[in-house]
Amino acid sequence: MRLARLLVAFALASLAALPACDDDDFCRPGAPCECSGGNECYLNCEGTGCSETCHDLDRCGGICGDVCNFNCHNMDECSAYCGDACSASCHDTVACGIICGADCDYRCNNASRCSAQVGPGSTVTCRGLTSCEVTCAGTCAVDCEGVGRCQVWCGADDDTPTDCTNGASCGC
Amino acid sequence: MPATLLRIALALTTLVALSLVSTSAAAQVIRQEGQREHYSVELEPHFVFGWSDPPGNASGDGLGLGVRGTFEISKYGFIKKLNDSVGIGVGLDLVFYDGSGQGPRGTCVRMVTIRGGVPVCVEAEGSGDDNTTLAWFPVVMQWNFWLHKRWSVFGEPGLALRYDDLGDFGIAPFIFFAGGRFHLSYNATLTLRLSVPYAPFGPYAAFGASFLF
Numbered sequence: 001m002r003l004a005r006l007l008v009a010f011a012l013a014s015l016a017a018l019p020a021c022d023d024d025d026f027c028r029p030g031a032p033c034e035c036s037g038g039n040e041c042y043l044n045c046e047g048t049g050c051s052e053t054c055h056d057l058d059r060c061g062g063i064c065g066d067v068c069n070f071n072c073h074n075m076d077e078c079s080a081y082c083g084d085a086c087s088a089s090c091h092d093t094v095a096c097g098i099i100c101g102a103d104c105d106y107r108c109n110n111a112s113r114c115s116a117q118v119g120p121g122s123t124v125t126c127r128g129l130t131s132c133e134v135t136c137a138g139t140c141a142v143d144c145e146g147v148g149r150c151q152v153w154c155g156a157d158d159d160t161p162t163d164c165t166n167g168a169s170c171g172c
Numbered sequence: 173m174p175a176t177l178l179r180i181a182l183a184l185t186t187l188v189a190l191s192l193v194s195t196s197a198a199a200q201v202i203r204q205e206g207q208r209e210h211y212s213v214e215l216e217p218h219f220v221f222g223w224s225d226p227p228g229n230a231s232g233d234g235l236g237l238g239v240r241g242t243f244e245i246s247k248y249g250f251i252k253k254l255n256d257s258v259g260i261g262v263g264l265d266l267v268f269y270d271g272s273g274q275g276p277r278g279t280c281v282r283m284v285t286i287r288g289g290v291p292v293c294v295e296a297e298g299s300g301d302d303n304t305t306l307a308w309f310p311v312v313m314q315w316n317f318w319l320h321k322r323w324s325v326f327g328e329p330g331l332a333l334r335y336d337d338l339g340d341f342g343i344a345p346f347i348f349f350a351g352g353r354f355h356l357s358y359n360a361t362l363t364l365r366l367s368v369p370y371a372p373f374g375p376y377a378a379f380g381a382s383f384l385f
Contacts, residue, residue, distance in 0.1 A: 027299060035277065035299075042278035042296035061280055061293030079292040097290030115288030133288035153287065 027052060027064075035060060054078060062088075066101070080106075084119065108132060117156075126150060133161075141171040200320050202255050206247060208318045209358040211384035214242040216363055218380025220265050226376075227344065230269035230304035230336055238265030238378060242314050255318040261328060263310045265378070271303035309333040310347060325352040328365075351378075359384040 027033035027045035034053045035041035042061040043052045045068070054060030054072040061079045062070040068086040072078035073093060080088045080098040090096030091109035098106050101119040108114035109127045116124050120138025128146045135153040136142075144150035144164045151161035154172035164170040201207045222234030240263035249256025278299025283291050312330030319325060328349040334342050351365035360383055367376035 033299075034271070038277065040277060040280075041299070042280045042293050043299045044278060044296040061296060063293065063296050077291065079290065081292055081294045095290045097286055097288070097292040099284070099286060099292050099294065113288055113290055115286050115290035117286045117292075131288065135287050 029065075072096075090114065102138070132164075136172040139172055141169065143169045202317060202319045203253065204255055205253055207255055209384070210244075210247055211359065212244055213385045214240075214244070214259065214261075214382050215385065216240040216242070216263075216380055216382040218363065218365070218378040220267050220376070220378045222267055222269065222376045226267075226269070226306060227334065227342055230267075230271075230306045232270040232303070234267040234269040234306070234376075236265060236267035236305075238263055238267075238308075238380075240310075240378075249315060249317075257316045257318070259314040259316065261310070261312045261314045261330070263308075265308040265310070267306045267308070269304050269306060305337045307335045309335075310349075312347070312349065322355050323352065324355065324361075326350070353382055 027043050027050060029045065029047035029049040032051045032053065033043050033045060035043055036054070036056050038057050040059045041054055041057055043054065043063065045052055045064040048066045049068070050064035051069045052062040052064060054062060054075065056074045058075060059077040060072050060075055061081070062072065063081045064070060064083070064086065066083035066085055068082040070080045070082060070086065070088040073091045076094045078090050078093050078096050080100065082088065082100045082104065084101035085103045086100050087105045088098055088100065089107040089109070090111060093111045094113070096108045096111050096114040097116070099117045100106065100122065103121040104118055105123050106116050106118065107125045108129055112130045114126055114129050114132045117135045118124060118137070118140055120140070122136065122140045124134045124140065124142045126132035126142070126144045126147045129148065131149040132144050132147045133151050134140070134142050135156060137155060142150070142152045142164050147165060150164040152164055152170055152172065153161045162170050217239045220234065220236040220238050225231040226234070240261055242259040242261035244257060244259045246258040249258050278296045280293035280296050282295035283293050285291050310330055310332040312328035314326050314328050316324055316326045328351070330347055332344045332347050334344065347367065349365050349367055351363060353361035353363045355361045360381065363380055363382045365378040
């Protein structure tokens with residue numbers, strides 16, 4: 001009887017200590033998804049409110065929906081493809097690129113090249129780059145500082161970019 | 173986690189050694205063949221700790237629960253004049269690994285190049301985080317050495333099947349555990365089990381209680 005009570009107590013304690021587990025281990029909204037080390041990694045998260053991080057590898061790409069947070073650093077190539085109101089950053093990287101929807105906020109720091117194709121109402125901040133090239137579909141603000149060449153195109157068909165080099169803040 | 177577990181293992185080992193040295197020779201039963209309480213089944217629920225990447229998708233540190241059932245198949249082991257015995261153990265361990273970022277990598281299936289010549293991946297598949305729940309099904313031969321009225325140790329060679337919640341299935345053809353029990357009474361013990369060597373389980377420890385029937 002005493003043994004049975006001990007067994008029941010242990011079982012109950014074990015159940016209480018059981019960590020929460022999930023059935024879907026793919027990147028999902030609300031849970032951080034991280035990739036590091038190795039050669040390549042491409043994270044895909046469907047839905048609103050994803051959070052993805054990539055660092056210390058050769059190439060990485062993050063794909064996510066609206067209100068996404070994407071960060072990458074310390075690699076050769078990093079790209080992001082996200083919907084509206086996404087917030088992305090890329091630093092200590094050779095090439096950074098993004099295609100995003102409206103109201104996105106993209107920050108490039110300490111990289112060789114940074115290219116962005118952003119939707120209306122977006123903000124792009126470039127710091128310490130060789131080049132920063134932004135194509136805006138609608139209104140946008142581009143802030144370059146310490147950038148060798150900073151250019152902004154207002155629309156995909158715009159052939160005459162605005163030069164925002166030398167600390168000038170400009171946009172469309 | 174590794175340093176903590178190492179300290180715990182060291183402390184337990186020291187405790188065992190001191191206990192064996194300090195107690196009377198009469199309590200040491202290792203040279204008295206068959207001199208112990210016999211049992212048919214050992215039921216051992218336990219907590220599981222893993223602190224490195226196991227095979228498959230899982231990575232990072234692991235925490236979980238498991239149970240081991242061991243059936244005594246021989247009251248006398250392989251060595252004459254020694255108090256040893258042999259059992260067959262089967263079990264299930266469910267371990268949740270928190271992921272270290274080294275999991276499913278994903279593949280870019282469509283890349284476009286934007287102004288400035290930077291490629292942007294716009295479609296990917298197969299990616300995922302690597303926080304994974306892993307199920308192990310070990311089958312082992314348990315070789316027991318009944319050292320003392322309070323202490324016994326065992327080695328467990330065997331194999332294990334694994335299955336994770338990403339659907340990955342695999343087999344570890346050779347595993348080995350080493351463990352020890354502190355006997356609280358004739359039919360209840362505290363039991364510690366370590367994977368030795370670390371591969372293929374990854375560094376892995378289980379701590380629980382054993383009930384001998």
